[in-house]
Amino acid sequence: MYELRAVTKHYTRAKDTVHALDGIDLTIPDGDRLVIQGPTGGGKSTLLQMLGGLDRPTSGEIVLDGTDLAALPEARLTRVRSESIGFVFQAFNLIPTLTAQENVETALVPLGMKPKQRREQAAEALKSVGLGERRAHLPGEMSGGQQQRVAIARALVKQPKVLLADEPTGNLDESMRDEIMDVLERMWEELGLTFVMVTHDSVIARKAPRLATIREGRISVKENTRA
Ligand SMILES: Nc1ncnc2c1ncn2[C@@H]1O[C@H](COP(=O)(O)OP(=O)(O)O)[C@@H](O)[C@H]1O
Ligand SMILES: [Mg+2]
Numbered sequence: 001m002y003e004l005r006a007v008t009k010h011y012t013r014a015k016d017t018v019h020a021l022d023g024i025d026l027t028i029p030d031g032d033r034l035v036i037q038g039p040t041g042g043g044k045s046t047l048l049q050m051l052g053g054l055d056r057p058t059s060g061e062i063v064l065d066g067t068d069l070a071a072l073p074e075a076r077l078t079r080v081r082s083e084s085i086g087f088v089f090q091a092f093n094l095i096p097t098l099t100a101q102e103n104v105e106t107a108l109v110p111l112g113m114k115p116k117q118r119r120e121q122a123a124e125a126l127k128s129v130g131l132g133e134r135r136a137h138l139p140g141e142m143s144g145g146q147q148q149r150v151a152i153a154r155a156l157v158k159q160p161k162v163l164l165a166d167e168p169t170g171n172l173d174e175s176m177r178d179e180i181m182d183v184l185e186r187m188w189e190e191l192g193l194t195f196v197m198v199t200h201d202s203v204i205a206r207k208a209p210r211l212a213t214i215r216e217g218r219i220s221v222k223e224n225t226r227a
Contacts, residue, residue: 002028002051002162002194007060007070008217009046020046021057022217028196030161033188034221035208036198043217044198045166051196052164053081064162082110086155086193088165092147094139094154100126101135104154111158125157126150129183145176149183156187163187165197177201 009021020043028034028051036044049055050062053069062069064084069077086107094103104122113121126135129149139147148168155163168184169177181204188195188207197204205211205224212221 001030001065002026003061003063004050005061005063007047007050007057007062009043009050009055010058019217021050024060024217024219026212026219026221028194030194031192032210033195033208034197034210034212035205036196036212036214037200037205038214042214044214047214047219048164048166048196048198051162052085052087053077054087078110082107083158084161086158086160086163088148088151088155088163088168090167090170092139092144092151092171094147094150096139099136099138100131100142100150100153103139103150104157107154107157122153122157125153128156129153143176144172145179148172148176148180152180152183152187156191160193162194162196163191165195165199167198167200169199169201 004024004026007021007024008019011018011020024047036047038044050057057070060070064080069080072080095106101122104125105118108118108121123135126132129152131146131149131153134142134146142150165184169180172180181201185204185207199205207227208224209227210221211224212219
């Protein structure tokens with residue numbers, strides 16, 4: 001469970017200060033499925049980075065299961081990130097010189113797993129996103145939708161507590177968008193994880209139990225009665 005208290009993030013450029021997050025209070029219970037929407041520049045990606053421990057807030061607390069990520073020493077923050085948090089980005093962020101299988105395995109390396117188990121678990125994750133036959137392919141040899149499925153397998157292979165997805169269909173054309181949404185919806189239903197997704201996709205938003213809107217660094221959350 002996440003408990004965010006009075007979280008701010010300010011970026012200073014020249015003599016301008018951007019209040020990317022301007023006092024966020026938010027509770028995300030275990031197993032929650034939260035969709036975040038809002039205009040460009042509103043602070044959505046910044047919030048996801050804070051939830052994922054990729055960056056630290058200017059002030060406030062980001063408590064995950066009793067631990068304030070904002071105050072953790074770097075080495076422990078890295079460990080929380082590699083053990084507990086899966087991230088899916090708009091731009092896939094695969095390593096171009098590694099095969100699909102090797103890309104997924106990179107998520108298991110920090111966990112100190114034996115190579116054989118790593119191989120098996122990565123192969124299994126690729127199978128679960130429908131890419132069992134593409135394990136030896138490089139990212140450049142796959143469609144955008146397939147690359148994003150590899151990224152989803154990489155995020156989920158370590159069985160994280162939390163999956164964070166930042167506009168995962170933003171770089172895809174319509175048919176591939178459906179492909180990724182199908183995979184994410186299935187993961188949403190099958191795995192009991194806490195799932196926070198920034199998306200403009202109305203299909204997924206309609207199915208989310210809770211919908212948040214971030215505008216000018218402030219958040220409002222409403223229960224989605226249609227879900
Ligand atoms: N690394 C950065 N340095 C300076 N300003 C940033 C940085 N990251 C984001 N911002 C600014 O913070 C605000 C929120 O950005 P962002 O979280 O990316 O919004 P969104 O994802 O909702 O489009 C924007 O005004 C953006 O320009
Ligand atoms: Mg963004």
